[in-house]
Amino acid sequence: GAGVSQSPSNKVTEKGKDVELRCDPISGHTALYWYRQSLGQGLEFLIYFQGNSAPDKSGLPSDRFSAERTGGSVSTLTIQRTQQEDSAVYLCASSPEPFYEQYFGPGTRLTVT
Amino acid sequence: DQQVKQNSPSLSVQEGRISILNCDYTNSMFDYFLWYKKYPAEGPTFLISISSIKDKNEDGRFTVFLNKSAKHLSLHIVPSQPGDSAVYFCAASETSSYKLIFGSGTRLLVRP
Numbered sequence: 001g002a003g004v005s006q007s008p009s010n011k012v013t014e015k016g017k018d019v020e021l022r023c024d025p026i027s028g029h030t031a032l033y034w035y036r037q038s039l040g041q042g043l044e045f046l047i048y049f050q051g052n053s054a055p056d057k058s059g060l061p062s063d064r065f066s067a068e069r070t071g072g073s074v075s076t077l078t079i080q081r082t083q084q085e086d087s088a089v090y091l092c093a094s095s096p097e098p099f100y101e102q103y104f105g106p107g108t109r110l111t112v113t
Numbered sequence: 114d115q116q117v118k119q120n121s122p123s124l125s126v127q128e129g130r131i132s133i134l135n136c137d138y139t140n141s142m143f144d145y146f147l148w149y150k151k152y153p154a155e156g157p158t159f160l161i162s163i164s165s166i167k168d169k170n171e172d173g174r175f176t177v178f179l180n181k182s183a184k185h186l187s188l189h190i191v192p193s194q195p196g197d198s199a200v201y202f203c204a205a206s207e208t209s210s211y212k213l214i215f216g217s218g219t220r221l222l223v224r225p
Contacts, residue, residue, distance in 0.1 A: 033213075043156075045213065
């Protein structure tokens with residue numbers, strides 16, 4: 001079956017612009033996670049959605065970052081007024097229920113110039 | 114403060130030999146540990162996991178060992194194959210939370 005998909009695969013934006021990154025989880029997966037990987041670093045947790053519960057936003061690095069998940073499926077991660085330090089690969093993952101074994105998408109490489 | 118550390122950024126082994134990838138953690142509340150494998154331009158894929166109630170878990174050529182007193186885990190790949198060449202991430206989590214805390218990864222190269 002189809003895996004987690006993310007779009008765009010690459011995004012180059014100018015400093016100060018807003019960007020939206022999209023994630024389509026595996027159909028039927030109730031849990032959705034966003035991570036980011038900066039150059040030479042491990043994956044950093046950003047936010048976690050589970051069903052209709054309030055999301056765990058504890059990993060969002062600043063109030064410029066926000067995410068939503070509509071209809072319990074597709075999620076968008078929005079970064080406002082992008083900064084150069086936001087350059088990273090943004091990875092989305094989903095799982096059938098809240099669980100550690102998460103299925104990752106290919107990521108969106110964001111470059112802020 | 115890195116809670117999960119992979120101190121070796123890279124490892125090179127001969128095909129057929131054993132690959133040993135190491136991971137250390139600092140948070141004693143972690144009770145579930147995973148290894149993910151990542152190829153270029155792809156997302157990480159789950160490889161193997163271990164709960165803190167065990168000290169060993171085996172799946173084919175892959176074995177994960179957990180030493181709770183030392184806060185250390187390792188992944189053994191025997192025998193190593195060229196297709197195993199990838200970046201391997203160690204991750205940890207607490208039962209109360211499903212967010213994974215990742216190490217910085219170790220790039221494994223298996224030479225034919």
